[in-house]
Amino acid sequence: GGNSAGVGGNPYHGHTGIGPGQQQQMNQNTPNSPYDNANKGSQNNLSSMNSASNEDIVVSAAMQQLRDPGVLIVAHGSRGKPKTVRLVLTETAITWRTEMRKKNTHGGKELKLGKLHQVPLSHIMYVDIGKQTTALRRVENASVSEALCFSLLTKEGSLDLEANSPRERDALVQCFSLVLDEVHAQNWRDIYRGPSSDMP
Numbered sequence: 001g002g003n004s005a006g007v008g009g010n011p012y013h014g015h016t017g018i019g020p021g022q023q024q025q026m027n028q029n030t031p032n033s034p035y036d037n038a039n040k041g042s043q044n045n046l047s048s049m050n051s052a053s054n055e056d057i058v059v060s061a062a063m064q065q066l067r068d069p070g071v072l073i074v075a076h077g078s079r080g081k082p083k084t085v086r087l088v089l090t091e092t093a094i095t096w097r098t099e100m101r102k103k104n105t106h107g108g109k110e111l112k113l114g115k116l117h118q119v120p121l122s123h124i125m126y127v128d129i130g131k132q133t134t135a136l137r138r139v140e141n142a143s144v145s146e147a148l149c150f151s152l153l154t155k156e157g158s159l160d161l162e163a164n165s166p167r168e169r170d171a172l173v174q175c176f177s178l179v180l181d182e183v184h185a186q187n188w189r190d191i192y193r194g195p196s197s198d199m200p
Contacts, residue, residue, distance in 0.1 A: 059178070062171035063089075071172065072099065074162040076144075078135045082162065083114075089179065093120045094152070096159070121183040123155040127176045129169075135160040152176060 065071055070088035075096065077083075085096040098114030128151040131137055135158070136149050147166035150173050152159040163169035 055174075058167070058171045059174045062168070063175045063178075066172070066175055071168075073164070073172075076135045076138075076141060076160040076162060078138070082141075085114075087161070089175070093118050094124065094159075119152075119154045119156055119159070121179060122187055124176070124180055124183075125153045125155065126180065127152055127173050128158070129173055133158045133160050136162075150176075 062071070066087065066089040068088075070086040072084055073087050074082045075085045075087075075098075083098045084100065086099045087094060087096045095116055095118045097116045098112075100112045100114075101109040102112050104110040129149075130146045131141070131144070131149045133151045133153075135141075136144070136151065144162055145166075148162045148164070148169050150161055150163070150169055152161070161172075163172060
């Protein structure tokens with residue numbers, strides 16, 4: 001009887017011996033061919049992740065600036081000269097007013113602020129990139145680079161803006177896209193929810 005127990009045990013031990021052995025071999029063999037690819041893949045991902053996080057940093061920096069103290073940017077109207085305005089993003093609206101430095105009588109510079117304009121974020125429908133609007137397509141603006149321009153299309157009309165650099169333009173467009181996604185999602189939620197308790 002002892003013999004058969006040994007035989008019964010043997011293949012069993014042999015089996016467990018083969019099991020992990022096989023797996024080890026598989027582990028060595030399989031990744032060998034795609035290994036380089038896997039490596040390259042992860043490097044690519046890394047570099048694109050880096051650029052994404054850089055972009056995030058740029059966007060969040062632009063967002064900070066938009067909220068306080070605001071961004072100085074050139075606003076184009078459908079008539080008249082472009083004006084430098086300070087564009088500010090508040091919790092519920094965007095505001096802008098012209099800002100000009102005028103020489104005063106003492107030879108210093110005085111800040112002259114125009115009337116404050118305000119549009120609720122829920123009235124901004126979308127962001128247009130480039131020179132899409134009548135104001136930006138005026139002959140007088142032919143020399144303005146497409147890469148600097150964007151427009152905020154609101155229920156009150158479009159706010160046509162020219163940034164200081166393509167990078168700033170892109171960052172601001174991202175900011176407004178993020179903000180509008182939030183606002184519009186919020187609007188839908190409010191419509192579905194009805195009056196919500198946390199409203200002021």
